[in-house]
Amino acid sequence: MFSIFASLGLVVTFLNKASVVNAVAGVTTFNDYTTQSGVACAGFSPTNSQGTNTFAAAMADLSPLWTGAKCSGTKDASKCSGHGACTNCAGPACAGEQQCGHCFNVKCTGSLDGETSGACSGKTVKVKIVDACPSTHPANYCKTAAFGGTIPDREACEASGVNAFDIATTARSTLSSFQGNLNIDIETTTC
Numbered sequence: 001m002f003s004i005f006a007s008l009g010l011v012v013t014f015l016n017k018a019s020v021v022n023a024v025a026g027v028t029t030f031n032d033y034t035t036q037s038g039v040a041c042a043g044f045s046p047t048n049s050q051g052t053n054t055f056a057a058a059m060a061d062l063s064p065l066w067t068g069a070k071c072s073g074t075k076d077a078s079k080c081s082g083h084g085a086c087t088n089c090a091g092p093a094c095a096g097e098q099q100c101g102h103c104f105n106v107k108c109t110g111s112l113d114g115e116t117s118g119a120c121s122g123k124t125v126k127v128k129i130v131d132a133c134p135s136t137h138p139a140n141y142c143k144t145a146a147f148g149g150t151i152p153d154r155e156a157c158e159a160s161g162v163n164a165f166d167i168a169t170t171a172r173s174t175l176s177s178f179q180g181n182l183n184i185d186i187e188t189t190t191c
Helices: 002-018 169-175
Strands: 024-031 054-060 103-111 124-133 164-168 182-189
Touching (some): 024 103
């Protein structure tokens, strides 16, 4: 009888551990989606709200969370001003993005920019992937030091292996009182 209960205890323990979702570390910048004419994901509109308490987000195509083919295009210095801006800002196609419409819970873990005045709120927000943040978009790579800009690669969707999101500006005050970009924890969730 003891061995049956012991086996059941192991199964329950295993099931409890198997159902635990672990957060992964990432970073977020912020974007006002209402200023865009469109988004990379078909069927979604460029709005900051993607439903009740759900914010729009883009995922970097260099992110380990990204699934599907990377966005098309190449980096071309002739599209950059040499001072952190693009002169020809046409973006690449991201037809292979498979995270479109998927949701994630995001929680602030600290200031990405080293701010000391401000704090994480401890609150979690839900984001829905409606756009892409392609490493081959001149609006991203032209900001980096390699092309004359001053923005760190991890804040421009240019750092391979970094889970980088670009979340609607309307989520910023819910996540923290920091003024800049954030370190975050990310968990998959239902929409």
